[in-house]
Amino acid sequence: MRLEHCVYAVRDARFGPETRLEGGVLTIDKAELLARINADGFFAEVDADLARPGESVRIIHVMDAVEPRLKPDGSPYPGALGPVAMAGQGRTHVLRGLAVLQTGARQGIQEGVIDMSGPGAAYGSFSRTVNLVLRCAPPAEAPAIAFDQAARKAGLAAAQYLAEATRSLVPDRVEVFDDAAPEDAAGLPRVAYICHLQSQGVLRDTYVYGENVRTLLPTILHPGEVLDGAIVSSNYIIACQKNPTWLHANNPVVRELCARHGRELVFTGVIIANEHSTLREKSRSAKFAAKLAAQLGASGVVLSQEGGGHADTDLMLCCAECEKLGIRTAMLINEIAGPRGDQPSLVDTTPYATAVVSTGNNDEVVSLPAMDRVLGGGEVTGVGPAAAAFKTALGRMYTATNQFGALAMSAREQ
Amino acid sequence: MFRVVHYLNQFFGQIGGEDHAGIGPQLKDRPLGPGLALQAALGDAAQVVGTVICGDNHIAQNTEQAVDEILALIAPLKPDLLIAGPAFNAGRYGPACGAVCRAVTQRLGIPALTGMYPENPGAEIYRGDVLCLRTGGTAAGMRESIAAMAKLGLRLAAGETLGPREDEGLIPSGVRKNVWLDKTGAARAVDMLLERLAGRPVTTELPMPVFDVVAPAPAVADPARARIALVTEGGLVPTGNPDRLESSRASKYLRYELAGVDTLISRDFQTVHGGYSGVFVNEDPNRLLPVDVFRELVREGRVGSMPDYFYTTTGNGTSLENSRKFGAEIAERLKADGVQGVILTST
Numbered sequence: 001m002r003l004e005h006c007v008y009a010v011r012d013a014r015f016g017p018e019t020r021l022e023g024g025v026l027t028i029d030k031a032e033l034l035a036r037i038n039a040d041g042f043f044a045e046v047d048a049d050l051a052r053p054g055e056s057v058r059i060i061h062v063m064d065a066v067e068p069r070l071k072p073d074g075s076p077y078p079g080a081l082g083p084v085a086m087a088g089q090g091r092t093h094v095l096r097g098l099a100v101l102q103t104g105a106r107q108g109i110q111e112g113v114i115d116m117s118g119p120g121a122a123y124g125s126f127s128r129t130v131n132l133v134l135r136c137a138p139p140a141e142a143p144a145i146a147f148d149q150a151a152r153k154a155g156l157a158a159a160q161y162l163a164e165a166t167r168s169l170v171p172d173r174v175e176v177f178d179d180a181a182p183e184d185a186a187g188l189p190r191v192a193y194i195c196h197l198q199s200q201g202v203l204r205d206t207y208v209y210g211e212n213v214r215t216l217l218p219t220i221l222h223p224g225e226v227l228d229g230a231i232v233s234s235n236y237i238i239a240c241q242k243n244p245t246w247l248h249a250n251n252p253v254v255r256e257l258c259a260r261h262g263r264e265l266v267f268t269g270v271i272i273a274n275e276h277s278t279l280r281e282k283s284r285s286a287k288f289a290a291k292l293a294a295q296l297g298a299s300g301v302v303l304s305q306e307g308g309g310h311a312d313t314d315l316m317l318c319c320a321e322c323e324k325l326g327i328r329t330a331m332l333i334n335e336i337a338g339p340r341g342d343q344p345s346l347v348d349t350t351p352y353a354t355a356v357v358s359t360g361n362n363d364e365v366v367s368l369p370a371m372d373r374v375l376g377g378g379e380v381t382g383v384g385p386a387a388a389a390f391k392t393a394l395g396r397m398y399t400a401t402n403q404f405g406a407l408a409m410s411a412r413e414q
Numbered sequence: 415m416f417r418v419v420h421y422l423n424q425f426f427g428q429i430g431g432e433d434h435a436g437i438g439p440q441l442k443d444r445p446l447g448p449g450l451a452l453q454a455a456l457g458d459a460a461q462v463v464g465t466v467i468c469g470d471n472h473i474a475q476n477t478e479q480a481v482d483e484i485l486a487l488i489a490p491l492k493p494d495l496l497i498a499g500p501a502f503n504a505g506r507y508g509p510a511c512g513a514v515c516r517a518v519t520q521r522l523g524i525p526a527l528t529g530m531y532p533e534n535p536g537a538e539i540y541r542g543d544v545l546c547l548r549t550g551g552t553a554a555g556m557r558e559s560i561a562a563m564a565k566l567g568l569r570l571a572a573g574e575t576l577g578p579r580e581d582e583g584l585i586p587s588g589v590r591k592n593v594w595l596d597k598t599g600a601a602r603a604v605d606m607l608l609e610r611l612a613g614r615p616v617t618t619e620l621p622m623p624v625f626d627v628v629a630p631a632p633a634v635a636d637p638a639r640a641r642i643a644l645v646t647e648g649g650l651v652p653t654g655n656p657d658r659l660e661s662s663r664a665s666k667y668l669r670y671e672l673a674g675v676d677t678l679i680s681r682d683f684q685t686v687h688g689g690y691s692g693v694f695v696n697e698d699p700n701r702l703l704p705v706d707v708f709r710e711l712v713r714e715g716r717v718g719s720m721p722d723y724f725y726t727t728t729g730n731g732t733s734l735e736n737s738r739k740f741g742a743e744i745a746e747r748l749k750a751d752g753v754q755g756v757i758l759t760s761t
Contacts, residue, residue, distance in 0.1 A: 108649075108661045108688045122594075189611040191604075201691020237688045238662055238731055252600035264608060277690065300607045309689060309731060330607035332599055333620065336731060341590035342542050343734040344623035355610055356620040357603045360592045363663075363733060382660060394592075395663055395731065405599020410619050411590045414579065 002178045003088050003224035006171035008163075010097040013050055013130050021165045026098060028132070028162065036161045037134065037154040042146075045137040046154070049375050052130050055116045056372035059133055060379075060386045061103045062112035062398045063236050065126055065246040066155045068095035069229060070163035077229040077245070079210025081156040087209075088224030093166045099129040099246055100162070102155035103376035104136060106203050107144060111381040112239030112398040113368075120368045123240075123400035125247065125407070133375045134158060145202055152234050155245075177224050181262040191265045192298035193253055194218075194289050194322075195226070196314055197243075198235050198275045198306040206306075207232045208272065218273040218289040220296070223254045226270050235306065240362050240400040241334055243306045247399065252406045253302055253332070268296040275307065275314040282314050290321035300328040305403040308336060308362070312348040323352040334401035335361040335411050339393065345411070360394065360401040360409040367391050416460035416571040419488050420449045421498035421514050423507045427467030435506075437469035439480060441487045448560055452497060455564035460571065464491045466514075470506035473513065481517045493524060495571040500529030500559045501536060503551040508536025515544040525570035529559050532585050542589045545570070545579075634755040639718045643753045644672075645744060647729030648695065648702045648761040649687025653680075660728055661688030667727035667740040669747075675722075677706040689730035690761050702759060721751055729760065 009024055016027035030048055038046045051057040066077075070093035075082030101114070114126050121127035136154050138147040181188075197206040199214040206213050208221075208231055221230060231248040254270060261267040273289040276282045293301050301322055305315050312333070319329045333356055335345035341361055367389070374386040383390050394400045401409065424434040426447045445453045445462040453462045466487050473480040488496065496518045498511035508530045515526035520543070529547035530537050537546055547566065549559045562583055569576065576582050595602070602619075609616045634640045651659050657668050675682075678699035685692040685702060700706040703724055711717040725744045729737070748756065 108686050108692055110660075110662050110688050189608065191607065191611075202693060204689075204691065252598055253603065256598075256600045256604045260604065265604075300611045302603050302607055304603075328607060328610045330603045330610065330616075332603050335590065335620065336733065337590045338733045338735050340542070342588050344625060345590065345620060346623055349622035349625075351622070353622055354618055355606045355616050356618045356622075357599050357606060358619040359599045361590055362731070364592050382658070393663065403599075405601070405603055408595050408598050410593055410595050410599070410602075412593050412619070414587045414589050414591055 001089055001222055001224050002176065003228055004091045005175040006091055006093045007096045007173050007175060008093065008166045008169065009172045010095050010130060012052065013098060013132065015050070019162070019165050021169060026095065026162065026165065033158060033161055037136070037157050042139065042150045043136045044139045047135045049133045050130065051116050051133055051375055053116055053128055057116040057375060058371040058386055059101060059103065059114040059131065059375045060111060061105055061377040062114055062239065063102045063104055063106065063151065064155055064233055065244040066100045066159040067246045067249055068098055068100060068159040068162035069093060070160060070166060072167060076160055076163065077156045077232055080207050080232040081153065081160060084209050087228035087230045088222045092228055093163050095163050095166065097129055098162065099126050099131050100155055100159045101126065101131050101133045102136070102151055103133060104151060105377065106148065106236055109203055109236045110238055111396050112242070113380065113392070113396045114398045115368060115371065118369045119366060120397060123366065123394060123397040125399050132158065132162070135376065148203060148234060152232070156232070177227060177258050179223070179261070181266050185262050185266050188264065188266050189300055190268050190296070190298050191257060192268045192271055192293045192296050192301045193257055194271045194273060194293065194301050194303045194318060195251070195253070196273050196275050196303065196305050196311070197231070198311060200275070200277050203234070204237050205234045207234060213272070213274045216272070216274045218271050218285055218292055220292055221270045221272055223258055223267060223270055226251050226254050238307065239396055239398045240394050241307055241402060242399060243402055243404055244399065247402060247404055247406060252404045253304055257302070268298050273318065275311040279313070282317055286314065286317035286321045289318050290325055290327065293322055293327050294325050298327055302330050302332070304332040308334065309347055312346045316348045316350040316353060320350045320352045330355040330357065332357050332359060332403045332405045334359045334403055336363055337361045337411065338363050339365050341411065357405060358411045359403050359405055359407070361411040362395045362401050363393050365391050365393055366397070415458065416494040416568065417463045417492060418456065418460045418495045418497060418567065419491055419493040420445060420452060420462050420465045421496060421511060422447060422449070422465060422467050423510060424467060424469045427465065429467060435469045435471040438472055439466060439468040439483045439487055441466055448556055451557060451560045452564055455561045456568065459568050460495070463493065468510065470510060473510040474506045477513055481513050484514055485517055485521060488518060489522060495567050496524060496526040497563055497567055498526065498528040500547065500549045500563065501534060502549055502553055503531040503534050505535055508534035509539055512536040512540025512544050516540055519544065527563055527567050527570060529563050537585050541585050542587050546585045548583055548585050637717050637755070638715055640754040641719045641721065641752050642717050642755040642757060643721050643748050644703050644705065644708060644724040645756050646703050646724065646726050646759045648759060649685045649728040650683055650699060650702050650726045651686055653682055653684045655686050659686055659726070661686050662728060662730040664728040664732045664736065667725055667744060669723050669725050671723050672705060673722040675705060676709050678703060687728050687730055687761060702761070704757070708757070721753060
C-alpha cells in the first residue's frame, strides 16, 4: 500500500472574503465556514477565532484537535465524516501547521489548556500550530451525547472545509508512506506497534472508521490507515494525556517506524487494542494483541498508552503477554509521581517492563503568566478567570505528557 | 582553605554510649573520632573548624528545637561545608544527620553531605532533600566512607554541580523531575526497542515503582451488631456539586448527610467522576453508593446500624499523597463515631 501526503505548509491564517491558500497564508471565509459546520442548525451558536504561536493567548476547554485534510475523492476521516472508505491509499491533502481546535464544556470533564506563548507553550503540540478555535454552543437541554456527536462532526467538517482550498493547488512537498521493503531488508528485525486506544464510555471514547471501539477485539491496521484519518478521538479526560485526532493522524510512533522501515527494521503493522474497564476484558485484549503481534512475525513491539490509572494494567498485561511469547517490548507511559515527584509513578507494574520511555510527570506544577486574550471560554475549571496568572499541574496542559511520545520530555530521578 | 563543620552523635563524638544519648547539642573546636580521618582525607584543602555533637535521643525527641540549637552553633563558624556522620545503619543517628543537613542546606544555604546505609530510615525520610553517600551497614566501612565524603564535600564546597546521584555514589533522591531530552519519546522508544533486539542492554527511563502492600483488615465479626459506614471514591455529590469536588486529581474529600434518606434518587445526587461514564450512576445513584439496600439490611437486623452520612472523593488520577491523607482522616473520623466497618465502593 502507498499513501501520499500532499503537504501544504501554512504559516499564518486570517479571516477574509474568500477561503484560499496563497503564499502559506490561509484566508478563511468565516461566514461560509460557520455555515458549513452548523449546516443542520443543531448548535444554538457557532463562532471561530484564530490564535497564532507567540501571541498572548490562552485557549481553554480544549476538547479535540484536528488536522485540516482533504481526500480529493472521498473523506479525510472516513466513517466519522462521510461514508466508510478504506484509508491509507492514494493522495491526501494536508494543511500542515494549522489545527482546528474544538472547545467547550462537558460535564465531568477536566479542563484542557493551551498557551500560545510563555512557559506553558513548551508543554504540548498545539502551541506551535496556527489554531482555528471553534466554539459550538449546544441548544438548550441537548443531551450530552447528541451535543458531543455534533461537536465532533463540526470539528472534522471544519478541517475538511479548510483543506478544500488546496484542491487544485500544487503541494509544497509530498510525503510518501510505502510499505514495500527493499530486498535486502531480510535481516532486519520485524517490529509491530501496539497502539492502545481508550474507549470507556461517553466523552471517553475513540472511533475507528466511525465506530466506537469500546468492545474491540484487537485488530490490525495498516500504518497508512492510521496516518490517513481512520482513528478519531472523542476522549476528553485528563487533558495532558489525551491523544487527539490530530495526533492519531500524525501518530509519532507510526511516523518513526515508517521512517525506519526497510532501513533499520521492517514495520509489520499497527495493532489497535482498547483499554477496557474490567480485568477480564483487559486480559483478553492483552493476550489477543500479543497473539496478533506473533501472527505478524514481530520480534519486537512498541506499546503506547492513552490515559492512565487502571489503563496501566492494560499496558502491563500486554507487555507481559508479548514478552512471554518472546516478543521484546518498549513502552511509552507517563507518570503520576505527585507534585514533588516522590510518589509511585504508576498504579500497576510487571517485572517484564524493563524498557519504558517516560513522557513526563503529569503532577509537576508549572506557573502560567497572565494572558491578554482567552479563547474557548471564560473560566478555567477549578481555577477562576482564565486570563489571570495561575499555577497548575501539567494535568491541565493539553497533550503535555501524551503517550505517543510527540514531545522530547521525560522524567528522571534527580 | 575551606572551613568544614562536622556533625556527630554522642557515641562517635566520644562522649559516651546509650546512657549519654540524651545530651543536648554542644560544640568542640577540633575534629574528633571519625573527624580525625576526615581531616586527614581533606588534607590542606579544608580544615575541620568545629565538631557539633548531639545525643541521638535528644534530637529524636525534640527535633525542631534541637536543630535550631545546632544551627545556632554552626552558623557563627561560617563554614563552607557541613559533613554529618556517616551514620551507617544507626536508626536514630541517620534521621538526625538528615535533619541537620537539610536545615543547614535550606536555612543557612551551606552545602551539606551525609552518608548512610540505603535502608537507614534517615535515607528514606531525607533523601529527597539531602545529599547522602551510600555506605555499608556498619562502621567497618568508616575509612572508605570518610574518604569518599571528603572528596565529594570538597567539590560541593567549591560550588561544583554534581552528576547524577547514582554515578556519584549517592543514594538516589527518589524525586523525579521533568526534563527535556534531545529526542522525542517516540524516537526514544524505537531506539530502545532496536537496542534490545540487537541484544544490547538498555536503561529504562522509568524503573517500576514498588507499592505498599496493604493487608486487608480481619472481617467484621458480627455485622448484626456492627456500625458500618458507606464511603466511595466514585465522585458522588449532591446534584449541582455545591462544594466543587474535582472530576479528577481530587484535592479533597467531602461528607454529606443521609438523615431521612432511604434511597438515593437522581434528582438529588450525581457523580462528577471524570474517569468512567456516569450514565448508570446518574440514572440510579444507589448503583454507586448502595444506600437503598443498606437501609434494608439495617431494618432486617442484618447490619447493626449505619451513620446518617457518607464520605466521598474522586479516585481519578488523585495523588497517592492525597489518597493516603483522605483515607487516614476518614478512618479517624469514622472511628471516633464508633464505626467498625466500611463498605468502600470503588469505580
